[in-house]
Amino acid sequence: MAAIAVAALHEREPERLWPLLTGSLVELCGGEAAIHKPDDWSEAGGTIGAAPDAAAAELARLGDADLALLRTGYPFAHHYAPRTDRTPVTAHRAVGAAWPDSPTAHLLAGTLDVDHVLGVPVPGGSLPVTGCLVYRSGTDFTDDHLVMAERAQPLLAAVERQRQLLQEWRRALGPAGAPDQRAADCALTPRETSVLLLLADALTADAVGRRLGISVRTVHKHVENIYRKLGTRDRVATVLRAQRLGLLPAPRPPGSVRTGSA
Known part of the structure; x- marks a missing residue:
């Protein structure tokens, strides 16, 4: 994780910070693919990036309706929005039996061939809810994976603050x-x-x-x-x-x- 932090905080291109973190979270949290959304997890729009490249290519083929499903971050937006707790949680632990039958679960199974999702939001109780979603197939993410995700959250927060500062700096200059x-x-x-x-x-x-x-x-x-x-x-x-x-x-x-x- 230290190597990830050093690489991220020395990256001069703010738009490359989230893709760098997303790719690292896949390995760190035992996933197979991940997306990052530094905008609110809602249908309102915003940028979605994915790792690895194969996952990004699959998402590029999706239409607006399917992309809207991913933007909502189901079930995580509803899980985190009413509370200040930003502890990482899996979709199955958040909503139980409702997850496998959800439109989002069906979309991910058909697009990325995954059936489990781990929400790793940027910590801090304020809205909007932003961060990364890590995907895997087979068994759900373990307690150890959730611990690693929680340890990575301060880095997500640090990188997001730096991204915002550097973007504002570029716009000003x-x-x-x-x-x-x-x-x-x-x-x-x-x-x-x-x-x-x-x-x-x-x-x-x-x-x-x-x-x-x-x-x-x-x-x-x-x-x-x-x-x-x-x-x-x-x-x-x-x-x-x-x-x-x-x-x-x-x-x-x-x-x-x-x-x-x-």
Whole structure:
């Protein structure tokens, strides 16, 4: 799991973070295939990605109605939405005898040749419910598989926070690829870039740690690395230096209004 974490948190392309995790969860949780949906598990839409490639190819052949079944994440959306508990659970344990006869179960049997599903949501009690669904055939997932899934949840949360930060950063600095190259030129890792973005928001080390799901000690280590790589000694100088280098958006002139503000 440590190797997965290192690979994910050093990935510069935010759109590759979930596919990387999904493929790892298949092996980690004793599955044969998996999908990830960083959007709400509902019919409302959103991106669905799959691993391995054979599973992705099968899903690409599905029509809108079948894709809607997968988007709902049955029975997991209904299982998790009313509660704050995000402990991984299998479809059979969540709804019992209702699972094998459900339209989703029939779809998965005919498409991926699987009949058991393990829900691995991003932890945290807030909505929407997002995360990964891991599939297998034969016997249901064991208690050990559920333990491994629960151990992987903090990594899912950390990766999702980083994905959101890096996507917002790219949108703010565009065009695509330019901010990533500037960060690479300064030898900043994606994790250090995430910490830099939160420093620019004036978050304390405690707040940065809570936002990224890491210890304050780890935050300080990242901050030391950022100072060293940018040649600065404090937060203010670091933010100003990062703005000059194009790593952070330039400050708005006094009295200006953010686009889209009331």
